[in-house]
Amino acid sequence: MTPAFGAARSAAAFTLFALACTAFSAPLPARDVPETLHGVTVHDPYRYLENIKDPQVQDWLKAEGLRARQALDQIPGREAMEKRIAELSAGSGDSLGEIVRMPGGKTFYLKRARGERQYKLVLREGGHERVLVNPQAEADRTGIAHAINYFVPSWDGRHVAYGLSAGGSEDASLHIMEVASGRRVGDPIPRVREPNVSWLPDSRSITYNQLRALGPEDADTETYLDSSVMWLKLGEPASQARAVFGPTVTKQLGLDRLDVGGIVFAPGSRWMVARTTDTTQRESSLFIARVEELGRGTPAWKRIAAFDDKIVEIELQGEHLYYRTRQGAPRYRIMKLDLRAPELARAQELAVPPEGGVIESFAMGRGETLMASVRDGTAIKLRLYGAGDRRGQAVKLPFVGAARLHDDPAHAYGDWLYTLSGWTRPPQTLRLAGGVSTDAGLRPPAKLAAGPAIEIVDVKVPSHDGALVPMTLIYKKGLKRDGGNPTLLTAYGSYGLSETANFNPARLAWLERGGVLAIANVRGSGVYGEPWRMAGFKASKPNTWKDGVACAQYLIAQGYASPRTLAAMGTSAGGIFVGRSVTTAPQLFAAAIFNVGVMDAVRAEDSANGITNISEFGSYRNPREFPALLEMSTYHQIRDGVPYPAVLLVHGMNDPRVDVWHSAKAAARLQAASSSGKPVLLRLDGQAGHGVGSTATQRNALWADIYSFLLWQMGKAGPQ
Template sequence: MSKRQPLLWSVPVCCLLALACDRGQTQNPDETDAVTEGEDDDLNSPTTTSRWAYPEARVSPQVDDLHGVGVADPYRWLEDLDSEETRAWVEAENAVTFSYLETIEERAAIQAKLEGLWNFERYGTPWQEGGRFFFTKNDGLQNQAVYYWADKLDAEPKVLLDPNALSEDGTTAVAGLKVSDNGKLVAYALSDAGSDWKRWKVRDIATGKDRSDLLEWSKFTRVSWTPDNKGFFYGAYDPPTEGDEFEQVNKNQKLYYHKLGAKQSADKLIYADPEHPERQFGGQVSEDGKYLIIDVSVGTDVRNMLYFAKLGRGGALSGAVVKLIDQLEATYSFIGNVGSEFYFFTNLDAPRGRVVKIDVDAYAKTLASSKAEAPAPKLVEVIPQDQHTLQSVSFTGGRLFARYMVDAKNEVRVHGLDGKQERVIELPEPIATVYGFGGKQDAKQTFYGLMSFTRPYTIYSYDIATGQSEPWREPTLAFDASRYETNQVFYESKDGTKVPMFLVHKKGLQPTGDAPTYLYAYGGFNISLTPRFSVPDLVWLEMGGIYAQPNLRGGGEYGEAWHEAGTKLDKQNVFDDFIGAAEYLIDSGWTNSEKLAIGGRSNGGLLVGAAMTQRPELFGAVLGGVGVMDMLRFHLFTIGWAWVSDYGSADDAEQFQALLDYSPYHNLVDGTEYPATLIYTADHDDRVVPSHSFKFAARLQAAHQGEDPVMIRIETKAGHGAGKPTAKQIEEWADLWGFLVDQLDMTLPEGFPED
């Protein structure tokens, strides 16, 4: 293995110019070599001839001075997404990739299986507004789910909104929706080609006709109606520079009130903070319509602040905004209120979460009379911290429904407003994920949905008084779940930390050391990977594979301490946990390196990128989706700055070194044999801009020694993943599973896909 790492010059800044002129000579050639003019051919050609003719990617002499270290960025030009050179490179890469994928004989059978299993009727959890019921339904292969409404739950539903009629190819999706309190109007957001940008419209529910309202340049926001149903609060940004809509940094969000029928330019500014451009504001009207709660967040930091104001008429505030929580010290989430007593979820002094209440009117009076520094509000504990992690709480039917994670599996407990536990809901399946339990404070009935790795999202109605559950919609599909089993194991990471992992496979399967295994994880931003139903994962099981899902540090499975243990200077723990999962699967006899594939998306794309650069010999194949691959520049595009709370920033000297140590793009080494790799991204991804994947793929193709393919698949008219049409999902997964079948040398079971 070559020691040459051309993306880093570990030399004093004063030497950079001299090194460039010396055409690659360094002070310590045994450890590093420089990227300079004249070495383009060397960098763009693998040491061993490959049977794959990758497109030529120009190598530039770009070098950045970061804290006294020169860091080369030879593919910086791929950040210009609209340049002719980048577009030509994208076309050429797709030509190579799709030419190869089309040769995989099993791909057609895999696609047929995906279509067959995906084609089942499925519903979303219903909710109620103004005496009307609302829910989503997909007949099977519709590109987008359709929204319906009905005056009674058992009545024939009417179409509220059909996204499939908005574009011929299904790439326009509903990205947000909120029904007015009287159930007569709906504000809904549309997203084109997977972009995070939303445009809000308003529809009359009875007539199905849109009003004139149109709000643009909104993202990362919800809307909340005023009790008079004449307008709503929403967040928006100033219009971006024309031509830079998908790359420009998103800061200075503002909270507005929109009055129905008015032009967006006339909307009332409710709150902004130009001194803190990174702050984001979400407005929520309390159920009684008397208060506006303003959630103040900073990017993806799990900590937030909370302000509130009393509401007058027409979206006007009847008093000043009160800063209830004005420090980034913990997570706070508004649950509901009874008069001036507000209930909150928080992890303040409780890393696994608890419920507290605050008398906000009493606090406002104390604050007004205080002549010294603003006092902290008095928190009254309602539900104390438990040994298990409290994931969320809803206030419905006079009860608090508390959803816990017990080793990454859900348990739901019902409490009174005094905090006393009334019951634990008996769920139909023990290893499952649960959503729902929403509704008004006077509701008699609520709904929840449950899913597992092999059970599709099944919806139940729940009688709040009796605690009885009844199935409301139970999907059926051409899949026999009884043939499979799910188990949870625990393994030790590098530092001895015990990490849980779910294993799903054919019932009775015994370790033989050669089972094709797909290891998928995330590990970041306090996001928990609980059991989830996925048609592609079912197909993988039907193909004879094992599905493995570990719960890495960086997630929220065991509370804030578990999350923090996988952030910033401790981010390497996440990669160690993932590598530990791979080693467990091999050491336990389930699989071997040649049969082990790893996958992840977004932060999970970073995960697999770091794992394959640190332990390339450990994996047989890699699927890296929309990943953050350049850890030194992620904060310079769109919403990337918001991830500093988890990753840290290259602007900080200590964090820079930690980021550089694992940044996938910067840790590819010439002459290394990397696993077969398929990077996949989308040209309209304005969350993780595709230049991350572009640069990583170009560098990987230059560094890789070996005959296994290292390719990139670039979807057009698509974004980070939300709202992706069913047809595009099926095509994408047929390619991904086809790639693994070919590279892991899998043999599909007899009778597949019909069986």
């Protein structure tokens, strides 16, 4: 047993540790590909793992996945952990996803009933619920998990369009269904990945964004380039669809090849608005034309806003466009623009956030009334703005948590529908009318058994430069600060997305075991608006993981954890947070979870989705941006002979957002470099992607693996 492993571990845990180390005792051969970039020699010993179609790479991935599975399954108490998480999930009741209310009392929503694996698309009308689409039926037929990626009802409620994908790939095909009969209208339309699907006001035709069909000679980076917005009349075959917007369609607009477009319509409005993004940045260019122009050829689109106008969200109503922007408002504001004179300088300010708040989203009601979701730390509150009331009024909610407004795109209702959840409180879907919230009747109340009393504490941690980083601590009341508590530090820190109070029943299993959850809004998040985001962006990205290191030091100094009981976790772009925190200060951590993480930021842009993230992280081809990319790349910062903590890398083989080779390369490099003797496991799922569309069973198993791995490495594995 090495000194780093700790003398307090049980004999069973030691035996498992030895098994895992034996399984990984033969590091993968390095085949270095040195490359000089802007005068810097960059070594890449496992570049060949990027070719996951290579049979040898496939064999290695399968072997690594099997070894990880065998090691995880032998952790004492792991099976009991999964069973407990499943019990807690069932006790949380039905789970609802997106909810859309349409005129005539029709409510469409995604629902995963208690004990079921996957979300179904259902319609509620007149107090009765009817299943429209059950992806589990397709999964049973093919043996491959299927998921609904998005859905859009027609304005008259007679049809619904939805995207269906397989194996977590998010590679959705567009389906159209007649609601009354359940009959499919036409054949599925492939390569409609993004939810840029809209019905025209008469509900007789639809527009959608379709990616090009790539040939074998095309690079992966071509995937999202030169997409087109197609217009299809209901009942016609997809071959009759006409391209009406896009880089190769409307060349006179000067669109970039990466401008992925969608068109917004609204009943009662003669206008249509085309919006473009690179699929990751929320800022967009906007163009307008009249709906009637679709029938006369390519519309005469007029640009009304560019990326630099910083418009991130829009809503169309009659002659006016309502939008959320950070132009001149680092915490955002809501504006109103008359499309008959569409100059942004003439736009009217409708709503500003309260002191210290950040407007996260908004929805228009009848007339000039609007409701905004306003961030206050990890809580999301609601604020009602009446005509002429720029400051708005706070809405009283049943408890402090995160409120999510649901869509009423036709503005057919005088009330509001929202879902409220908290760190330890299951979601409730509520109807707000006259300032009073009542149950919306879409799901029965959760039936969670009474658990331990939980304490939630918000702290602010001084970072390396004095900036105060907000962090939420969750643990059982009466916790002893003796450094012996299993503690998990998590953060994201990219795109301005913030950690928000949300309910995950698996967390309760961690808290029951005496665990501490530490959730930080490091720089790169938007918890304090745009300045906080830009302080963890491109060249300033090191603040993201330096904030993480500061939070880890705080947890140890305050006695919540110690280096033998502290772990860090990051997901997706949060892989930069966790990977660089661990490689910067490995002595602070017992273990780490790299969950579908960005591990090689230098090579990322040469992948299908990586090219869409250049706007967030930069390009290695740019000499000014390259140094920051190299510094934020965990793979390139791993050093030989360093005693790194135990690492569990998690990835789905069908991940369309962060290619699986990110985790593969980081795992191989860590296995070869680490001197601690602690295991580096690569957990792979052949029917998963980035987590979108994963079944309840898959999610329960994943959390059981994560928590069991951490408890094992902290010397606390085994029955409770």
